[in-house]
Amino acid sequence: MMLRRRNDESAPDIKVVLLGDSNVGKTAMIYSYTLNIFHKKISSTCMDSYEVTVNVKQKETILGICDTAGNEEFDTLRQLAYPGSDAFIICFSLVDRSSFEHVCSWVNELRIWELHSPVILVATKKDLRDAQNSSSSGFSEGQRLAHQIQAIRYIETSAYTQEGIKDAFDTAIMIKLNGVLNVEKRKKKCTLL
Known part of the structure; x- marks a missing residue:
């Protein structure tokens, strides 16, 4: 797999946008998936777009990955990445x-x-x-939230160990290839109970 920054106007075969607060590990996920490395110190992202060639069903496919900033000051810039997206990965x-x-x-x-x-x-x-034996968000709590927001899947990952990383991006790829329908339009907003 070879990672390269997008620098042309041609559209990738599949486009995925990563969203989430700053410092949740979006960029580390991308590096772990594409380069099989873990960087402890990654500077905050404003917005970066990457392309990686993946082999899907014995065919080379260009996966476009857009890494967005979680800071409010980048709201307008972040939203430029949204059009044409096949899937969104929301991270916490x-x-x-x-x-x-x-x-x-x-x-x-x-x-x-x-x-x-x-x-x-x-x-x-x-x-x-896992190392902290933390009582923070557990798997069942994540599954409930995924159901509430009508997410296709809930996946727990570690960029450090690479657990779940490939699964997250493979899910995004399969959404496009299998023609998963767009989420039904909702009138009410999402709220945590």
Whole structure:
């Protein structure tokens, strides 16, 4: 697999956008998936687009991955990545409760823009939660939230151990290839109970 920054106007075969609060591990997920490495220190992303060639059903496919900033000051810039997306991966950190609580705001942002592409809910930093024996977000709580926001799947990941990383991106690829329908338009907003 070879990672390269997008620098032309041609559209990838499949486009995935990663959303979530700052420092939840979106960029680390991308590096882990594409380069099989873990960087401990990654500077905050403004917005980056990458392409990687993946072999899907014995055919080379270009996967476009858009890494977005979680900061409010980049709201307008982040939203430029949304058009043409085949799937959204909404990330939260298993060791940062506020990032879990902000998942609904990410879903609401997509709905405000009338974007109904499928969502995959991804929990990051599983290795840290497990190492700390933390009582932060558990698997069943993540599954309930995924159901509430009508996510296609809930996956717990670790960029450090690579657990679940390939599964998250493979799910996004299969959404496109299998023609998963867009999420039904919802009138009400997402709220955590």
